[in-house]
Amino acid sequence: xxxxxxxxxxxxxxxxxxxxxxxxxxxxxxxxxxxxxxxxxxxxxxxxxxxxxxxxxxxxxxxxxxxxxxxxxxxxxxxxxxxxxxxxxxxxxxxxxxxxxxxxxxxxxxxxxxxxxxxxxxxxxxxxxxxxxxxxxxxxxxxxxxxxxxxxxxxxxxxxxxxxxxxxxxxxxxxxxxxxxxxxxxxxxxxxxxxxxxxxxxxxxxxxxxxxxxxxxxxxxxxxxxxxxxxxxxxxxxxxxxxxxxxxxxxxxxxxxxxxxxxxxxxxxxxxxxxxxxxxxxxxxxxxxxxxxxxxxxxxxxxxxxxxxxxxx
Amino acid sequence: xxxxxxxxxxxxxxxxxxxxxxxxxxxxxxxxxxxxxxxxxxxxxxxxxxxxxxxxxxxxxxxxxxxxxxxxxxxxxxxxxxxxxxxxxxxxxxxxxxxxxxxxxxxxxxxxxxxxxxxxxxxxxxxxxxxxxxxxxxxxxxxxxxxxxxxxxxxxxxxxxxxxxxxxxxxxxxxxxxxxxxxxxxxxxxxxxxxxxxxxxxxxxxxxxxxxxxxxxxxxxxxxxxxxxxxxxxxxxxxxxxxxxxxxx
Ligand SMILES: Cc1cc2nc3c(=O)[nH]c(=O)nc-3n(C[C@H](O)[C@H](O)[C@H](O)COP(=O)(O)OP(=O)(O)OC[C@H]3O[C@@H](n4cnc5c(N)ncnc54)[C@H](O)[C@@H]3O)c2cc1C
Ligand SMILES: Nc1ncnc2c1ncn2[C@@H]1O[C@H](COP(=O)(O)O)[C@@H](O)[C@H]1O
Numbered sequence: 001x002x003x004x005x006x007x008x009x010x011x012x013x014x015x016x017x018x019x020x021x022x023x024x025x026x027x028x029x030x031x032x033x034x035x036x037x038x039x040x041x042x043x044x045x046x047x048x049x050x051x052x053x054x055x056x057x058x059x060x061x062x063x064x065x066x067x068x069x070x071x072x073x074x075x076x077x078x079x080x081x082x083x084x085x086x087x088x089x090x091x092x093x094x095x096x097x098x099x100x101x102x103x104x105x106x107x108x109x110x111x112x113x114x115x116x117x118x119x120x121x122x123x124x125x126x127x128x129x130x131x132x133x134x135x136x137x138x139x140x141x142x143x144x145x146x147x148x149x150x151x152x153x154x155x156x157x158x159x160x161x162x163x164x165x166x167x168x169x170x171x172x173x174x175x176x177x178x179x180x181x182x183x184x185x186x187x188x189x190x191x192x193x194x195x196x197x198x199x200x201x202x203x204x205x206x207x208x209x210x211x212x213x214x215x216x217x218x219x220x221x222x223x224x225x226x227x228x229x230x231x232x233x234x235x236x237x238x239x240x241x242x243x244x245x246x247x248x249x250x251x252x253x254x255x256x257x258x259x260x261x262x263x264x265x266x267x268x269x270x271x272x273x274x275x276x277x278x279x280x281x282x283x284x285x286x287x288x289x290x291x292x293x294x295x296x297x298x299x300x301x302x303x304x305x306x307x308x309x310x311x312x313x
Numbered sequence: 314x315x316x317x318x319x320x321x322x323x324x325x326x327x328x329x330x331x332x333x334x335x336x337x338x339x340x341x342x343x344x345x346x347x348x349x350x351x352x353x354x355x356x357x358x359x360x361x362x363x364x365x366x367x368x369x370x371x372x373x374x375x376x377x378x379x380x381x382x383x384x385x386x387x388x389x390x391x392x393x394x395x396x397x398x399x400x401x402x403x404x405x406x407x408x409x410x411x412x413x414x415x416x417x418x419x420x421x422x423x424x425x426x427x428x429x430x431x432x433x434x435x436x437x438x439x440x441x442x443x444x445x446x447x448x449x450x451x452x453x454x455x456x457x458x459x460x461x462x463x464x465x466x467x468x469x470x471x472x473x474x475x476x477x478x479x480x481x482x483x484x485x486x487x488x489x490x491x492x493x494x495x496x497x498x499x500x501x502x503x504x505x506x507x508x509x510x511x512x513x514x515x516x517x518x519x520x521x522x523x524x525x526x527x528x529x530x531x532x533x534x535x536x537x538x539x540x541x542x543x544x545x546x547x548x549x550x551x552x553x554x555x556x557x558x559x560x561x562x
Contacts, residue, residue, distance in 0.1 A: 069479065070445075092473050093472040093473045094473070096438050096442075096455075097452075097454050097455075098442075099442075100407065100439035100440075100443045100446070101445060103439070103443060103446075104408060104442070104445075104446035104447050105446045105447075109408050109528050110407070110408075110439050110443075111528065112436065112438055113436065113438075122531065127339075127434065127436055127533070128324070128330040128339060128433070128434060129330075130536055131329075131330040131332075131339075132339050132533050132534070133533065133535070133536050134530055134533050135531040135533075135534075136528045136529065136530055136531065137529045138527070138528055139527055139528070140527055173451075174482075175449075175450065175451035175481065175482055175485075176451045176452075176453070177479065178477075178478075178479055179467060179479055179480050181472075181474070181476065181477040181478065182475050182478075183474040183475040184474065184475040192473075196562075231491075231492070232491070232492065237475055237476075238471045238475070238476065238492060239472070244436065245351075245430070245433075245490075247473070252561045253555070253559075263329070273561065274555070274559045274561045276555070287541065287544070288539075288541045289541065290541070292544075292551055292554055293543070293544045293545070294545050294546075294547075294548070294551055295544060305551065305552070308548050308549060308551075309552065309562070
């Protein structure tokens with residue numbers, strides 16, 4: 001067995017999703033290689049070589065990969081697939097975009113969003129917004145998998161001493177090109193790996209009111225998230241969405257503010273260690289999963305909470 | 314230009330799903346079914362392309378048992394022109410769906426194909442990407458804006474960091490995200506009209522595709538249950554609990 005983790009990076013560091021995929025790869029067994037496609041990505045290759053548990057880092061450094069277009073990255077992965085029994089990536093917008101294309105080109109199934117490895121070809125994954133857990137066995141010779149980051153601890157970024165090898169670019173598929181991006185910038189920790197997440201829903205009433213949550217998040221060193229309703233209403237950008245079809249988070253502390261707790265939202269946060277709900281409706285379903293609930297008006301409670309945190313215990 | 318949209322019949326998003334006692338799957342009998350919400354968005358987008366004069370015909374395709382026809386009827390009632398039903402009672406997994414759709418696409422020669430980003434039952438998020446791979450076409454996944462311009466399209470995609478825009482050649486596969494549009498409801502007259510629109514019936518055999526599942530389900534179980542906790546009366550009590558009991562702050 002040999003596992004290839006298709007790595008994701010920002011030019012400087014590996015994404016947390018990739019580090020979690022490395023952990024899943026180690027559970028599968030066999031050697032672990034990490035593929036990095038990028039332009040001028042030598043620093044990331046150096047970083048990846050230090051990740052504990054990684055044996056080889058394959059680097060395809062080419063302007064073609066300055067932006068990871070699915071058609072080109074899939075082509076590259078397929079060109080290297082011969083040497084591997086398993087191909088893994090994080091189940092984030094990068095892995096979800098690229099890996100099914102890889103699987104189809106190899107004529108094999110993909111197992112999406114695994115939460116546990118029960119054998120080299122047996123995995124547990126959520127279905128129906130996490131209302132059921134399915135154990136599946138892959139029957140193809142090669143196995144393509146995307147890994148849910150919250151289910152696997154990220155591999156340690158120090159301790160490894162992998163070999164770095166250069167691999168050739170696989171050519172431009174000539175099907176798509178990158179135009180640009182409007183990325184949300186934030187000084188706060190990244191939503192999917194933050195220790196604390198404060199999320200707001202429709203109850204926030206406006207984008208301006210999210211400042212209340214930002215203040216609270218800053219006090220807790222956390223990230224800010226949202227329900228679909230808050231994103232659809234335009235209060236916050238799309239990348240704030242937590243849920244079945246948004247981001248999956250499992251922080252130490254999740255604070256849901258003005259969020260009713262629809263199953264699609266719970267799907268994205270119910271594995272958090274401690275859940276706090278602030279809602280004026282005592283019947284709101286969010287209270288059924290909250291460790292600590294407080295019934296009342298968020299516009300009064302959130303500033304009060306922020307202030308209470310200023311005082312030492 | 315012809316637009317092809319894939320529509321899947323799934324358990325309605327509002328239904329509380331129950332795992333079967335024998336752990337083979339989830340309860341599907343007497344459960345309310347509906348069109349996959351992402352496919353409603355796909356149908357809406359296709360119809361808008363036609364209304365904007367960019368598309369000439371909208372074809373809705375569904376794969377599965379006989380009841381999938383109802384889902385096609387829903388698409389026809391929303392405004393699709395005709396349907397194709399690939400009938401099979403075999404459990405269809407994304408790779409098989411992609412192969413069947415590819416065969417249909419080779420017959421129909423659409424200029425653009427719209428599928429949902431994810432079916433809310435299996436939550437696979439694979440079919441569109443697989444289909445694009447099999448066809449050797451570009452893919453624009455998780456689309457929140459689609460602009461067709463001549464031989465190509467500019468698509469805004471919802472990605473982890475925010476929004477990304479790419480340009481793709483046509484024909485191409487688009488997968489829909491939630492913010493692409495807000496699907497319309499079918500009006501009563503349109504529901505009546507839809508009854509007369511044609512639905513072609515096909516089979517995997519006729520399309521020359523082996524739909525056999527590649528993933529074997531060993532079991533399906535309930536997720537670990539979370540216990541409801543306590544209600545606190547005051548913010549101070551909350552802070553005390555978080556500090557001293559939960560020790561998370
Ligand atoms: C295909 C599909 C995918 C979806 N994916 C997702 C997803 O990924 N993530 C997601 O979140 N949702 C998702 N949804 C939507 C989901 O079903 C719910 O509609 C959504 O989560 C509701 O958001 P909300 O809780 O903010 O809004 P609401 O349900 O409207 O709840 C607002 C809450 O705020 C409370 N409130 C109002 N004012 C105050 C106040 N002043 N003080 C305190 N409390 C107040 C109310 O009591 C209420 O409980 C999806 C739906 C579908 C169909
Ligand atoms: N049986 C099916 N019939 C029609 N379309 C389907 C079917 N299965 C999947 N699809 C399409 O593929 C999308 C993604 O599904 P999935 O990859 O299973 O999450 C769905 O939103 C549909 O557009």
